[in-house]
Amino acid sequence: DQQVKQNSPSLSVQEGRISILNCDYTNSMFDYFLWYKKYPAEGPTFLISISSIKDKNEDGRFTVFLNKSAKHLSLHIVPSQPGDSAVYFCAASNFGNEKLTFGTGTRLTIIP
Amino acid sequence: DTGVSQNPRHKITKRGQNVTFRCDPISEHNRLYWYRQTLGQGPEFLTYFQNEAQLEKSRLLSDRFSAERPKGSFSTLEIQRTEQGDSAMYLCASSLEVRSSYEQYFGPGTRLTVT
Numbered sequence: 001d002q003q004v005k006q007n008s009p010s011l012s013v014q015e016g017r018i019s020i021l022n023c024d025y026t027n028s029m030f031d032y033f034l035w036y037k038k039y040p041a042e043g044p045t046f047l048i049s050i051s052s053i054k055d056k057n058e059d060g061r062f063t064v065f066l067n068k069s070a071k072h073l074s075l076h077i078v079p080s081q082p083g084d085s086a087v088y089f090c091a092a093s094n095f096g097n098e099k100l101t102f103g104t105g106t107r108l109t110i111i112p
Numbered sequence: 113d114t115g116v117s118q119n120p121r122h123k124i125t126k127r128g129q130n131v132t133f134r135c136d137p138i139s140e141h142n143r144l145y146w147y148r149q150t151l152g153q154g155p156e157f158l159t160y161f162q163n164e165a166q167l168e169k170s171r172l173l174s175d176r177f178s179a180e181r182p183k184g185s186f187s188t189l190e191i192q193r194t195e196q197g198d199s200a201m202y203l204c205a206s207s208l209e210v211r212s213s214y215e216q217y218f219g220p221g222t223r224l225t226v227t
Contacts, residue, residue, distance in 0.1 A: 004154075032214045034214070034215065036218075041220070042220055042221075043116070043118075043203055043205075043218035043219050043220045043221050044155065044203070044218045045218070046215050046216070046217060046218075049214070049215060089154050089155070091154070093214045097168075098143065098145070098160050098162075098167070098168065098207075098214070099145070099157035099160060099168065099170075100145075100147075100155070100157065100214070100216060101157070102154030102155050102156070103154050104152065104153055104154050105153075105154055
């Protein structure tokens, strides 16, 4: 039962353009969402998060949008840079349950 | 470097052998987590500790797996009688208990290959 889904295994974007990564979830108990970035041979690196009481959170070039009614979130990267090429994981949690439930990841490739 | 560290980074073992991995969390973090990641998948939760208490174990954690966190500092994950299906990246993460956020910070992982 995949409670967090990233339906696009890969995405290619031109340098300088916007990258949009999508994530859907099925468990309505989730109330906190996170995005992680992973380079090969390294552990996931925390990027940005959002609580279910918000619908947007920004941090520099990264913005996460949450649509609770659609159980959908997205990560926007503007402008995209070559160093953004990595695998991006969406994760979810809920208060009182400490584990993170991850999606299967989207490989983002930024084309110079 | 004050991040999460894991040792060893790579481990190759023969089926049936026991292996032990170590995780050193960020020093002020009181929560420690173990995850497993296989090819093409996201990390899957195995277990977590708050201080020295193991508070939750996934059904993925069979009887051959045991984790400890003595004194609430570093943690070890032991796999007994390894099987080829145990081949995976084992990730450790830590966090500080804060009611408003759930960010976990990951180490580089230990890649286990069972031959």
